[in-house]
Amino acid sequence: MQNLMQNKSLKRLRSITTLIVITVFGLSGCGLLPEKSDDTKNWSAAKLYEEAKGDLASGSYESAIKNLEKLETRFPFGTYAQQAQMDIPYVYYKQGDQAQALAAIERFIKLHPKHENLDYIYYLRGLVNFNDQINFFQALAHQDMTERDPKAAREAFDAFKALVVTFPQSKYTPDALLRMKYLVNTMAQYDLHVAKYYYRRGAYLSSANRAQSAIREYPDAPAIEEALFVLYNSYDKMGLSELRDDAQRVFTTNFPKSKFTHASQEEKSWWQFWL
Numbered sequence: 001m002q003n004l005m006q007n008k009s010l011k012r013l014r015s016i017t018t019l020i021v022i023t024v025f026g027l028s029g030c031g032l033l034p035e036k037s038d039d040t041k042n043w044s045a046a047k048l049y050e051e052a053k054g055d056l057a058s059g060s061y062e063s064a065i066k067n068l069e070k071l072e073t074r075f076p077f078g079t080y081a082q083q084a085q086m087d088i089p090y091v092y093y094k095q096g097d098q099a100q101a102l103a104a105i106e107r108f109i110k111l112h113p114k115h116e117n118l119d120y121i122y123y124l125r126g127l128v129n130f131n132d133q134i135n136f137f138q139a140l141a142h143q144d145m146t147e148r149d150p151k152a153a154r155e156a157f158d159a160f161k162a163l164v165v166t167f168p169q170s171k172y173t174p175d176a177l178l179r180m181k182y183l184v185n186t187m188a189q190y191d192l193h194v195a196k197y198y199y200r201r202g203a204y205l206s207s208a209n210r211a212q213s214a215i216r217e218y219p220d221a222p223a224i225e226e227a228l229f230v231l232y233n234s235y236d237k238m239g240l241s242e243l244r245d246d247a248q249r250v251f252t253t254n255f256p257k258s259k260f261t262h263a264s265q266e267e268k269s270w271w272q273f274w275l
Contacts, residue, residue, distance in 0.1 A: 129156035188221035
């Protein structure tokens with residue numbers, strides 16, 4: 001009898017304990033329990049912004065993002081909120097978070113299509129993509145370039161082009177033009193590399209087509225000299241003498257002192273210059 005009463009008491013105690021646990025979690029979910037104190041709760045917009053700037057300067061990007069988001073949430077109207085919206089993509093950019101940076105940029109453009117600093121946002125969009133394509137080409141130093149698609153380079157070029165077309169007088173436009181020139185060169189170099197890849201494997205038609213693509217898309221890029229030489233040799237390997245002679249004429253007219261011609265005269269394998 002005594003054991004039975006003890007068992008009942010234990011069951012009742014367990015039930016009460018379970019009820020307490022459920023109640024605590026329920027109250028926590030409803031927000032009835034006190035939350036962790038927020039030292040920034042009574043900060044002004046100016047204070048939050050200054051703190052975010054300090055975080056950014058010291059490289060504390062997570063903290064900078066949090067303070068900027070608090071600023072925007074608590075003070076949604078006025079210049080500080082707009083400044084926060086403009087700084088958030090930059091902080092993500094510094095943090096190396098391309099997706100979040102681009103999302104914040106598009107959000108700003110949508111919210112403020114006539115903002116006086118919109119040219120900066122366009123420029124930042126180009127920088128975000130530009131950094132991504134820099135990482136892409138650095139990675140290719142340890143990887144066959146034919147295994148990757150230079151999508152980031154094209155997106156960076158298009159972003160800078162949007163700035164140049166929309167804001168031709170912007171102070172960021174000269175730098176954007178220089179970066180576009182670099183991007184053209186790298187994209188042409190990519191197509192050239194693919195053409196050489198095909199040539200070394202005996203896929204001469206594919207090699208000729210890719211060389212033609214580089215010549216057509218990037219006619220002013222330095223890589224065009226080599227692309228024409230690849231085209232000439234690809235046609236030669238396929239026995240297309242008329243097309244080969246046309247390519248040779250264009251090549252010798254535009255690059256009469258080409259190092260590739262000189263290499264051929266010395267009876268070296270012309271593709272050895274690419275390895």
